[in-house]
Amino acid sequence: MTEQQIYDGLTAILRDVFDDDGLVARPELSARDVPGWDSFNHINVIVAAELRFGVKFKASELDGLHTLGDFARLIARRKAAA
Amino acid sequence: MTLPTSTLDLYWLPEAVEFSTAVTALRAAAAKGADGNADAGAAAGTARMLANQRLDFLQTRTLDRAVQGLPDAAWGAELTLAVLGTGTLEHLLPAIRVAGLRRGLRVRCWQAPYGQWRQQILDPAADLHRQRPDVILLAVDPAELLPDLPLSATAEEADTALAARAEEMVGLWRTARERTGAVILQQLMPLAEPPAFGHFERLVPAAPGALAARLDEALVRAAARERVLLLDLGRSLAEIGRRSVGDARLWHHAKQAISPAAAPWYGEQVGRVLASLRGLSRKVLVLDLDNTLWGGVIGDDGLGGIVLGQGSAAGEAFVAFQRHLRQLSRRGVILAVSSKNSPAVAEAVFREHPDMVLTRSDIAAFEANWEDKPAALRRIARDLELGIDSLVFFDDNPVERDLMRRSLPAVAVPEVPDAPELYGQTLADAGYFEPVAFTADDAGRTRQYQANAERRQGQAAATDMDSFLRDLDMVLAVEPVTPVTLARVTQLINKTNQFNLTTRRYTEPEVRDLRDSPDVLTFAARLKDRFGDNGIIAVVIGRRVEDGRTLDLDSWLMSCRVLGRGVEQALLSVVAASAARRGVERLVGHYRPTARNGMVRDFYPGLGFTALPASAEDQGWSLDLRTAVLPQPRHFTLALSV
Known part of the structure; x- marks a missing residue:
């Protein structure tokens, strides 16, 4: 899976979760930049990514996410390991 | 053995086609329909058609939001559902509403504040009673209902304790029904924690697995008598698990109840019991x-x-x-x-x-x-x-x-x-x-627990707020921020949105600086109760100003999971006493409104503070410690080092 495919998938997820078709997934994007990105929608993003990319994240991995770039790298690692 | 996620899919519904296009059209129609013209009926038809497709959880949420604007007349029937229970439930409500939509039923959902299902039923002034629910769903985790018994408890002791718990539940059902007239829907759910005893678990009367199974039976018998309905998720989930070791096809074809593919798993289960019989565990x-x-x-x-x-x-x-x-x-x-x-x-x-x-x-x-x-x-x-x-x-x-x-x-x-x-x-x-016996000897290492349990057996089930709070055995420990609690305190400061008076965010180094500043008092409160340790649940930061005579409350925030227990009043009395000992004569609090913290708008006046001149973004409140009479904390044991 290419980096581009991961970011395309994340863009689709962000648009669904935050109901905003203007959102584009970028590495430096963080929860602070998106209105409505609270702990509740954070879980929605993570679970949607698990379903879309067919991976499962560990609790400790989720504690260390700060930007979408962190998340995309985690997904890439998971896909590579699978 | 993990279950494929597809077992939880609504596989009997057809796959969703052109979902986003259809939802966009639906939104437009709903917007027009809100004015009351004939588009509403057509929009409702489209909405129902979409709800009858196989949607994932985000699509379900999107559809739920799209139909919010439809006028009541567009629906066939409607019903108000109050959802009370364990943990976060908010994410489940859209799917309940969409399942109603699938059947032409508008479900209005109301949920109890986090963790307050008992309080909402017992307190006649609680919001639940104003909602006029038609149905009350009690989505309570079994771990929250199990009696606290040592593993060595006898079958008779377990029976007595379980009967008290079932009786408490029946009391709550009756109270809820008398006050609201609602139908009660009691959820039954398997325990999430792994069994400590393996196959022997249900032969030990006080093991959690045994208690949960017996409590289930008791609740089912009581529900039949009380005309309470069941949401029997335990049975549904057992069926799903059952299908993973052997399906109907194998039975019809070969009369195999368990699939050859599951044979290693099955053999392992039998083998561990046999080995235990020979002392090989x-x-x-x-x-x-x-x-x-x-x-x-x-x-x-x-x-x-x-x-x-x-x-x-x-x-x-x-x-x-x-x-x-x-x-x-x-x-x-x-x-x-x-x-x-x-x-x-x-x-x-x-x-x-x-x-x-x-x-x-x-x-x-x-x-x-x-x-x-x-x-x-x-x-x-x-x-x-x-x-x-x-x-x-x-x-x-x-x-x-x-x-x-x-x-x-x-x-x-x-x-x-x-x-x-x-x-x-x-x-x-x-x-x-894997054991094949459990003796008093095995349980002998558990002495510390037994005193606890004996004390509790004499207690009656909670029947009102006061006795509920008293039975929680709450211990509130308050100390300044320490190196060990620094990370958790910082996290709470940055993630608490609702019960947060000023919503000031600080980084870990900033919190450390505050703690080390001689003019600043920090308070980190930890709450334990009979269900366990809730960890650090509240943080107060105060700055001494005006020659130290005033403590200006820079931050006051609390985790919503402990709402409705009087923690805030108890904490005020702790903060006030600690400040007064340092010569502080006056507390000044602030409410800075945000989109999320409306619940604490009246926090300070509710504690007896009087208003100071306000600006749009900051309402100040003052409490004179020389004259204020603060209520003593009830239902709490205090452990203070502040």
Whole structure:
């Protein structure tokens, strides 16, 4: 899976979760930049990514996410390991 | 054995086609329909058609939002549902509403504030009673209902305690029904925690698995009598699990109840019971420490740096694993430690870390040194006068596991998933400690628990708010921010949105600076109750101004999970007393409104503060400590070092 495919998938997820078709997934994007990105929608993003990319994240991995770039790298690692 | 997620899909519905286009059209129609013209009927038709497709959870949420604007007339029937229960439930409401839509039913959902299902029923002034619900769904986790008994309790003691719990539930059903007229829908759900006893679990009257099964039966009997309806998720989930070991096709074709593919699993289940009959179950669990009982390396990270306790998902996972280990210890499995550490450093965690569940006295043999681990395990077996083949070695480090398997093949060495949330489940699934008996001797290690349980058996079930709060046995411990609590306090400061008076965010270094500043008082409150330790749940930061005569409350925030228990009043009395001892004459609080913190708008006036001149973004409140009469905290034991 290419980096581009991961970011395309994340863009689709962000648009669904935050109901905003203007959102584009970028590495430096963080929860602070998106209105409505609270702990509740954070879980929605993570679970949607698990379903879309067919991976499962560990609790400790989720504690260390700060930007979408962190998340995309985690997904890439998971896909590579699978 | 993991279930494919598809077993939970609504597989009988056709796949969704052109979902986003259809939703966009629906939104447009709903917007027009809101004015009351004929588009509403067409929009409702489209909405119902969409709801009858197989949608994932985000699509379900999107559809739910799109139909919010439809006028009532567009629906066939409607109903108000109040959802009360354990943990976060908000994410389930859109799917309930869409399942209603699928059937032409508009479901209006109201949910109880987090963790307050009992309070909402018992308190006549609670919001629940104003909602006029038609149905009350009680989505309560069984772990919250089980009596607190030592594993050695007899069947009669378990019966008595269970009857009291079932009776309490029946009382809540009746109260809820009398006050609201609603139909009660009681959810039944299996326990989430892995069993400590394996196949023997339900033969031990006071084991959680046995108690949960018996409580289920008691609730079912009571529900039939009380005309309460059941949402029997336990049965539904058992069916889904049942299908994973053998399906109808195999039965029709070959009369096999269990699939050949599941034969290794089945044989393992039988084999562990047979081995136990011949005394071949393991007896000792030897645990590594770093990254096994807590996250990180104590020698490098220090007490404040290791990951353990509330504040991170991984920290909570280690606590849950330690609880499982304590349960194993209480049922007679001997715990030992083998760690490459200096003994003083390793033992200090057991003595000094506030989130450790296991105590030093739970560990029968403690090997902390720099020698190789096979040598340590030989000493452990010798000291306990047990064979080396009674040991299980649990270590996150694959190199140590490999060395152990090569050096001491008689020791059982399970693979350890590199995720602490799976540790307990892995040990339970592996079934090393399968028993065929459970005696008073096994339970003898559990003395500390018994006094507790005896005290509780005399208590009547909670029937009103006062006795409910009293029965919680709450202990509120308040201390200044310490190096150990710094990370959790910072996290709470940055993540609390609702019960947060000023919503000031601080980084960890900033919180440390505040703590070290002579003009600043910090308060971190930890709440324990009979269900366990809630961890740090509230933070107050005050700055002494005007020659120290006024304490200006820069921040006051609390986790919503402890709402409705009077923690805020108790904490005010603690803060006030601590400030007064330092010569403070007046408290000044602030409310700075945000989109999320409307619930605390009246927080300070509710505690007796009077208004100061306000601006749009800051309402000040003042309390004169020389004249104020603060109510003494009720229902709390206070443990103070402030």
